[in-house]
Structures are given as structure tokens and as C-alpha cells.
Amino acid sequence: xxxxxxxxxxxxxxxxxxxxxxxxxxxxxxxxxxxxxxxxxxxxxxxxxxxxxxxxxxxxxxxxxxxxxxxxxxxxxxxxxxxxxxxxxxxxxxxxxxxxxxxxxxxxxxxxxxxxxxxxxxxxxxxxxxxxxxxxxxxxxxxxxxxxxxxxxxxxxxxxxxxxxxxxxxxxxxxxxxxxxxxxxxxxxxxxxxxxxxxxxxxxxxxxxxxxxxxxxxxxxxxxxxxxxxxxxxxxxxxxxxxxxxxxxxxxxxxxxxxxxxxxxxxxxxxxxxxxxxxxxxxxxxxxxxxxxxxxxxxxxxxxxxxxxxxxxxxxxxxxxxxxxxxxxxxxxxxxxxxxxxxxxxxxxxxxxxxxxxxxxxxxxxxxxxxxxxxxxxxxxxxxxxxxxxxxxxxxxxxxxxxxxxxxxxxxxxxxxxxxxxxxxxxxxxxxxxxxxxxxxxxxxxxxxxxxxxxxxxxxxxxxxxxxxxxxxxxxxxxxxxxxxxxxxxxxxxxxxxxxxxxxxxxxxxxxxxxxxxxxxxxxxxxxxxxxxxxxxxxxxxxxxxxxxxxxxxxxxxxxxxxxxxxxxxxxxxxxxxxxxxxxxxxxxxxxxxxx
Amino acid sequence: xxxxxxxxxxxxxxxxxxxxxxxxxxxxxxxxxxxxxxxxxxxxxxxxxxxxxxxxxxxxxxxxxxxxxxxxxxxxxxxxxxxxxxxxxxxxxxxxxxxxxxxxxxxxxxxxxxxxxxxxxxxxxxxxxxxxxxxxxxxxxxxxxxxxxxxxxxxxxxxxxxxxxxxxxxxxxxxxxxxxxxxxxxxxxxxxxxxxxxxxxxxxxxxxxxxxxxxxxxxxxx
Numbered sequence: 036x037x038x039x040x041x042x043x044x045x046x047x048x049x050x051x052x053x054x055x056x057x058x059x060x061x062x063x064x065x066x067x068x069x070x071x072x073x074x075x076x077x078x079x080x081x082x083x084x085x086x087x088x089x090x091x092x093x094x095x096x097x098x099x100x101x102x103x104x105x106x107x108x109x110x111x112x113x114x115x116x117x118x119x120x121x122x123x124x125x126x127x128x129x130x131x132x133x134x135x136x137x138x139x140x141x142x143x144x145x146x147x148x149x150x151x152x153x154x155x156x157x158x159x160x161x162x163x164x165x166x167x168x169x170x171x172x173x174x175x176x177x178x179x180x181x182x183x184x185x186x187x188x189x190x191x192x193x194x195x196x197x198x199x200x201x202x203x204x205x206x207x208x209x210x211x212x213x214x215x216x217x218x219x220x221x222x223x224x225x226x227x228x229x230x231x232x233x234x235x236x237x238x239x240x241x242x243x244x245x246x247x248x249x250x251x252x253x254x255x256x257x258x259x260x261x262x263x264x265x266x267x268x269x270x271x272x273x274x275x276x277x278x279x280x281x282x283x284x285x286x287x288x289x290x291x292x293x294x295x296x297x298x299x300x301x302x303x304x305x306x307x308x309x310x311x312x313x314x315x316x317x318x319x320x321x322x323x324x325x326x327x328x329x330x331x332x333x334x335x336x337x338x339x340x341x342x343x344x345x346x347x348x349x350x351x352x353x354x355x356x357x358x359x360x361x362x363x364x365x366x367x368x369x370x371x372x373x374x375x376x377x378x379x380x381x382x383x384x385x386x387x388x389x390x391x392x393x394x395x396x397x398x399x400x401x402x403x404x405x406x407x408x409x410x411x412x413x414x415x416x417x418x419x420x421x422x423x424x425x426x427x428x429x430x431x432x433x434x435x436x437x438x439x440x441x442x443x444x445x446x447x448x449x450x451x452x453x454x455x456x457x458x459x460x461x462x463x464x465x466x467x468x469x470x471x472x473x474x475x476x477x478x479x480x481x482x483x484x485x486x487x488x489x490x491x492x493x494x495x496x497x498x499x500x501x502x503x504x505x506x507x508x509x510x511x512x513x514x515x516x517x518x519x520x521x522x523x524x525x526x527x528x529x530x531x532x533x534x535x536x537x538x539x540x541x542x543x544x545x546x547x548x549x550x551x552x553x554x555x556x557x558x559x560x561x562x563x564x565x566x567x568x569x570x571x572x573x574x575x576x577x578x579x580x581x582x583x584x585x586x587x588x589x590x591x592x593x594x595x596x597x598x599x600x601x602x603x604x605x606x607x608x609x610x611x612x613x614x615x616x617x618x619x620x621x622x623x624x625x626x627x628x629x630x631x
Numbered sequence: 632x633x634x635x636x637x638x639x640x641x642x643x644x645x646x647x648x649x650x651x652x653x654x655x656x657x658x659x660x661x662x663x664x665x666x667x668x669x670x671x672x673x674x675x676x677x678x679x680x681x682x683x684x685x686x687x688x689x690x691x692x693x694x695x696x697x698x699x700x701x702x703x704x705x706x707x708x709x710x711x712x713x714x715x716x717x718x719x720x721x722x723x724x725x726x727x728x729x730x731x732x733x734x735x736x737x738x739x740x741x742x743x744x745x746x747x748x749x750x751x752x753x754x755x756x757x758x759x760x761x762x763x764x765x766x767x768x769x770x771x772x773x774x775x776x777x778x779x780x781x782x783x784x785x786x787x788x789x790x791x792x793x794x795x796x797x798x799x800x801x802x803x804x805x806x807x808x809x810x811x812x813x814x815x816x817x818x819x820x821x822x823x824x825x826x827x828x829x830x831x832x833x834x835x836x837x838x839x840x841x842x843x844x845x846x847x848x849x850x851x852x853x
Contacts, residue, residue, distance in 0.1 A: 356677065357677070358674050358677055358678045388667075388670070388671065388674065389667070411674055413674070470707055471673060471676055471677075471704055471707060472673075472700040472703050472704050473673075474669070474670040474673050475666035475669055475670060475700070476666075477666060479664050479665055479666040479667075479695075480664070480665075481662035481663065481664045482662055482663045482664075482694055482732070483662050483663070484663070485663055485690055485693050485694065485849070485850045485851070486787065486850055487693075487731030487732070487734065487735065487779070487780065487783060488731065488732055488735040489731070489734065489735040489738055489776055489779075489780060490780055490783075490787070494735070498742070501742075502742075505746050505749070505750075508750070509749055509750065509753060
């Protein structure tokens with residue numbers, strides 16, 4: 036019994052505690068925060084919903100996050116049932132618009148809530164993840180001319196306006212795209228016009244964000260170099276293909292929607308369309324001067340810039356006949372593609388070979404670096420030899436004149452022996468130079484390729500084309516020579532039958548079978564006349580022959596043969612060989628006349 | 632009209648073959664010279680670089696297959712390294728004495744002969760035997776050029792090992808032990824490339840992948 040009272044007491048205490056807890060829950064304000072979506076791109080907005088319920092429900096304080104803009108766009112009121120208690124709930128809808136890309140942490144509104152994370156991607160420019168976060172404190176320097184729809188701007192940054200033909204001029208091409216206005220970059224910048232050549236643009240552009248005219252912009256900067264190809268004054272213009280997002284609604288409507296509407300409604304109802312455009316930079320006027328003819332050194336190869344040269348030799352001592360490598364290093368800045376040198380040629384006691392070159396750039400543009408020329412040289416006589424100084428000429432745009440720089444002469448001691456000794460490597464020892472046939476004196480004929488000419492695609496293409504032209508011409512002329520193709524084929528068939536008849540006629544003549552001979556001779560003539568008259572051989576009868584043939588010698592002979600064929604067939608007389616020969620020749624002559 | 636077109640076509644073939652556009656990589660300054668390649672091969676022999684020597688000899692042989700000096704020095708280097716010399720066959724022997732450029736001209740002449748004979752046949756019916764003879768002769772000349780191409784084709788896809796010992800792997804990855812090792816100056820046939828590795832077939836018929844810096848193609852790739 037006592038135990039039952041104790042259990043009842045516990046049950047009542049538990050129930051009372053639950054009531055107290057529910058009352059406490061109902062009285063205390065409860066916050067709930069949701070953020071959707073948690074990942075957006077520049078130009079889009081996320082929706083933050085903060086729900087508060089309880090007796091002391093209060094409108095939430097908007098969080099402050101640098102780079103994010105919070106704007107209350109509406110409030111919703113409702114009732115919720117929590118643990119049997121009815122609670123009034125107020126939900127505040129806040130639009131979160133990022134100004135820059137990055138990962139943002141929105142602090143919790145209440146101690147019980149969790150901080151929210153919003154990831155903001157840059158506008159879609161090919162999915163590159165290389166980004167530097169942060170807003171540029173200063174707008175880009177220089178004049179900016181926006182495109183008509185204010186979606187982007189493109190400009191060229193160059194330090195110099197007066198340049199020389201062939202000179203490599205470093206420039207920066209800066210493309211600024213307004214956040215959310217440009218959806219994709221459809222190609223690399225290209226030059227408009229043929230007055231300049233543009234260096235390789237395959238490197239990724241630098242990316243950063245900046246505020247231009249109080250709006251966030253993504254700046255893409257390509258660092259490259261141009262080279263003028265001819266003297267004169269030319270505008271330098273760059274073009275970039277883009278896809279922009281354009282609003283299809285009137286500006287006033289869009290503004291109203293922006294103030295009051297749901298930010299997701301725009302995308303839902305297709306308020307924006309994409310359009311491919313080409314951003315064009317304002318012209319940058321450059322004056323291109325020709326390289327002066329006066330004072331141009333003979334070894335000048337077109338190098339424009341500022342260069343220094345040094346040289347070295349692979350070994351200061353060697354044996355006569357040993358190959359040495361002479362190197363010339365050209366360092367500095369300028370158009371290295373035009374830096375060239377023949378190095379040494381026709382030096383007494385030395386045999387030199389054409390040099391090869393390699394370039395090692397020290398910057399991304401290939402504007403600064405070192406070009407190394409390597410030339411194999413072989414000393415032919417022993418003794419202390421001196422390799423003369425190497426010279427290199429270039430045009431310096433700073434001083435506006437040609438400069439010629441020289442290396443120091445190099446001394447090499449050549450020993451008389453060891454002509455057969457290889458300098459190193461066991462492989463060299465394995466090869467016995469003795470027995471090697473001597474070098475050729477004359478360079479001979481030069482070929483542009485090692486591939487035989489008849490295997491080169493150009494040759495094969497031209498050859499195939501000409502073969503096709505020849506075949507076409509042949510068939511066309513063939514068809515033109517025989518307009519009636521059917522008649523041609525028919526004539527050929529008859530010619531074959533005439534030949535057959537003639538052959539069998541000859542056999543009958545040899546065996547002396549007169550009846551058979553005349554039957555075949557008449558058949559051969561029928562076939563021949565059928566071709567001539569374009570009719571069937573069966574229709575060529577004696578009466579047809581009488582009507583159609585003239586009264587000339589051939590006509591009379593044919594009539595005579597037809598008559599003789601009937602006579603011999605019915606009379607069965609023997610025929611003399613002379614007559615057979617006569618008719619054989621006559622029929623053959625008639626047939627050949629048709630065949631020819 | 633048709634005859635005029637054909638004559639123009641023949642002229643274009645002649646012009647194209649005379650100034651053909653290169654289809655491969657940029658040649659050295661001034662172009663390829665068999666003599667310069669031969670001399671470079673000799674220099675590499677003296678420098679103890681047999682791989683590069685054989686490479687230059689092979690290139691010289693492409694331009695001047697009739698040059699006995701190239702053949703002699705190439706065989707000398709190969710014999711000194713205990714490498715097999717290239718066995719000659721009947722086809723190579725038949726066309727080996729003619730340079731590829733001359734073979735091209737022979738082919739062009741054959742083509743022109745056939746074209747002229749065919750067109751003449753449409754123009755006039757006389758001298759049929761002469762036209763037939765011309766067609767047969769032209770076809771024979773073109774066949775000679777084709778035979779030259781067949782003989783040269785394997786060498787155009789050859790590469791020479793320039794590394795001291797080039798490991799050949801079972802797959803295009805620098806993992807595991809090598810299947811076998813190629814000697815310097817050994818000639819292999821290339822069959823493909825993948826991420827820096829080249830699929831090769833050795834003279835013994837073994838195949839595998841070699842790192843691309845260990846060998847150089849006889850005909851530079853574009």
C-alpha cells in the first residue's frame with residue numbers, strides 16, 4: 036500500500052514538472068534561422084528566414100557582415116503548436132546579397148542558434164577557382180568607358196605611346212565585368228586590325244575584385260606584349276567576346292521588383308536573357324616609328340630593347356680535332372624572338388658549325404630573359420688559339436640609336452695529340468673514330484623538310500585534286516563524243532555479232548560449205564546494215580535491200596549476195612573457192628566500214 | 632578546253648612538287664642539308680654521343696640515300712656498339728639509289744605521261760599502241776615512286792635512343808621495374824604517345840613505353 040502512495044506522488048511530481056517546463060518554453064522567445072540556398076554566385080541573392088516565437092517575440096536585429104548586404108523584404112505571422120502549447124510565430128524574410136565572392140559566416144541571432152555559412156562563387160568564367168578575395172579599396176586607375184549596358188568595360192594599359200617597328204611593347208588588357216551582369220567569357224582578347232601582332236595569350240589572367248562607380252566589379256587582367264609591324268600612327272583596339280545577362284523588363288518595373296519582390300522570382304519568370312556581345316576597348320593611339328637606316332650595323336638582326344652579352348667555352352684546353360662548344364649569352368629585355376647571331380664564321384685554324392639557340396624567360400611575357408647561342412667549334416691546329424670576340428647589335432629605344440656590344444676574346448690551348456681520344460664517356464671509347472669517313476666540304480642542297488615531297492600532305496592533296504580533274508575531263512569528253520549512250524552500247528553489241536559471223540564465215544569457206552558460207556555472209560551483211568540503218572537485223576530482207584540501197588556497185592553486190600544465198604540454199608550447188616574468196620573480201624570490207 | 636585544263640593541272644603538279652610546303656617541324660635555319668647532317672653525325676661520333684650521331688646519319692640518309700659515306704659511317708657506329716645494321720631488302724635496293732626528291736619528280740613525270748596519253752586518246756584515235764605504251768610507262772614511273780614511299784615509310788616512323796640506357800616500361804608511368812633496356816643509338820619504331828611516354832617497338836619486336844626525352848624521332852614531329 037505504501038509503495039502505491041509513493042508511486043502516485045512521483046507521477047504527480049513528474050506531471051507538474053512537465054507543465055512547468057511547457058510554460059517556461061512558451062514564455063521564453065525561441066529563434067530559428069534558415070538560409071537558402073547556402074551557395075550562390077555573384078549577382079544572385081540568398082534568403083535568410085529568422086523565426087521567433089514565444090511571449091516576448093521581438094523583431095531580430097540584422098547581422099552585420101562585411102561584403103554582405105541584408106535587406107528585410109517581408110514578415111510572416113503564424114501560429115505553431117509546441118508540446119501542446121499554442122505559440123504565435125513571426126518570421127522575418129531577409130534578402131542577402133553578396134557584393135564580393137568568398138565564404139561568409141553569418142553570426143547567430145540567438146545563443147541557441149548555429150552560425151550560418153554562405154558561399155559566394157564568382158561569376159561563371161569557365162569555372163576557374165583561382166580567386167583572390169577582398170574588395171579593392173581603390174577603383175582602377177585611368178579612364179574607364181563603360182559599355183552601353185554598363186555590364187563591362189575593356190581597356191588597354193600601356194606605359195608608352197611612341198614605339199618602334201618590331202619592338203616588343205608590354206601592355207595590360209583589363210576587362211572589368213559587373214557582378215551578375217556577365218555570365219561567361221567566350222574567348223581570349225584579340226586585336227582589331229593588322230597593324231600589331233599580339234604575343235601568346237594562353238596564360239590565365241590575373242583576377243581581382245574592385246569597386247567601380249560604387250559597384251563591385253571583377254577585373255581580369257592579361258599581361259602580354261604587342262609588336263608593331265609597320266611605321267605610322269595606329270589605334271590599338273582590343274576585343275573580347277562575352278555573354279551578358281540582359282533584363283527584358285522595363286527598368287522601372289525591374290527597380291520595383293528589386294525593392295519589393297522575391298529575388299528568386301526574377302530567375303523563375305525569366306526576367307533576364309543572355310546575349311553574346313563583343314566588348315571593344317577604346318582605341319589607344321600609338322605612334323610607330325621605323326628603325327633608322329643611319330648607323331645600322333651589318334650584324335643587326337632586328338633586336339630592339341636593351342641587351343648585354345657574355346661568352347664562354349666548354350673547355351680552355353682540348354686536342355686538335357676535339358669539338359668544343361662556344362656559348363654566347365644575350366641577357367636583357369626586348370623582342371627576344373628577333374635576337375639572332377651567326378656567331379663565328381670562317382675563323383682561321385678553326386672549323387665552326389651553325390649555332391643553335393635556346394631562350395629562358397625570366398618573366399611571364401617572355402620580355403626579359405636570356406637567350407643562349409651554342410656553336411660547335413673544332414680547332415684544326417695545335418697551339419695557343421684565340422677565339423675572337425663575338426659582337427651583337429641591337430636598337431635601344433631609350434637612346435634611340437643602335438648599340439653594338441662585344442664579348443671578350445677567349446683563349447684555348449690546343450694540344451697536338453689525342454686526335455682519336457674521345458673527351459669522355461665509355462661509349463665514346465667504344466666507338467673507334469678510325470675508319471670514320473671524312474666530313475663533306477660543301478653543304479649541298481637544302482631541303483625544307485625531311486619528309487619526302489611526295490608524302491607531304493600538300494603534295495598529296497594537289498595530286499589527288501589534279502587526278503580528279505583529269506578523270507572528270509576524260510569522262511566528260513568521252514560522254515561528249517558519244518551523245519547517244521544507248522546507241523553506242525547497241526552498236527558495240529552488233530559489232531561483236533558481226534565479228535562472230537565473219538569468223539564462222541571464214542570457217543565455212545575453209546571447209547568449202549557453200550550453203551553455210553552464204554547463210555553466214557548474208558547474216559553478217561544483215562548485222563552490218565542493221566547498224567547502218569539503226570534497225571533490227573531480222574528486218575533486213577531482200578526486198579528491204581532493194582528498196583533502201585542505191586544502184587551503185589556496193590548495192591548491186593549486196594543484192595547479188597542475198598540472191599546467191601537463196602540459190603545456194605535451195606539448189607545445193609558447189610561453190611568455187613575463187614567465188615568464196617571474193618565474197619569473203621566483200622563482206623569483210625562492208626563490215627569493216629561499219630566498225631571503223 | 633579539257634586538254635587545256637589537263638595541261639594546267641600538269642603544270643600545277645610540277646610547280647607544287649618543286650616548291651612543296653613542309654609538313655613537319657621547322658627545319659634548322661636554312662633548311663636540312665644532308666652534308667650538314669652527315670658532318671654533325673661525325674662530330675657527335677668524335678664527341679662520344681653515338682645516339683645523336685646515328686640520329687643525324689639517319690636524317691642524312693633520308694635526304695641522300697645514295698651517299699656511301701653516310702651508310703659507311705652509320706654502319707661503323709652501329710657495329711662498334713654491337714647494334715644490328717639495317718638489313719637491306721630487294722625493294723630498298725631497287726629504289727635506294729634515288730633521292731626522295733628525284734623520286735617525286737619521277738612520279739610527277741609518270742603522272743603527266745599517263746594524263747597526256749589518256750587525253751590524247753580522247754583527242755585522236757591514231758597511234759593507239761603509242762598511247763598504251765605511254766600509259767604503261769607512266770604507271771611504271773608512278774609505281775617506282777610508290778615503291779620508294781613504301782621503302783621509306785618505316786624509317787619515317789623511327790626514333791633513335793639518345794639516352795645511355797633507356798628503360799622500357801610496361802605502362803606509361805614511371806612505376807615498377809623496367810621490362811627491358813634500350814641501348815643508346817638503337818633504332819625503334821614509334822606507335823603512339825601518352826603523357827610524355829612513347830610507345831615503341833624494338834628491332835627485336837619487343838614493345839613498351841619509353842620516356843620521351845630518351846629518344847628522338849628521325850623525322851621531327853610538328
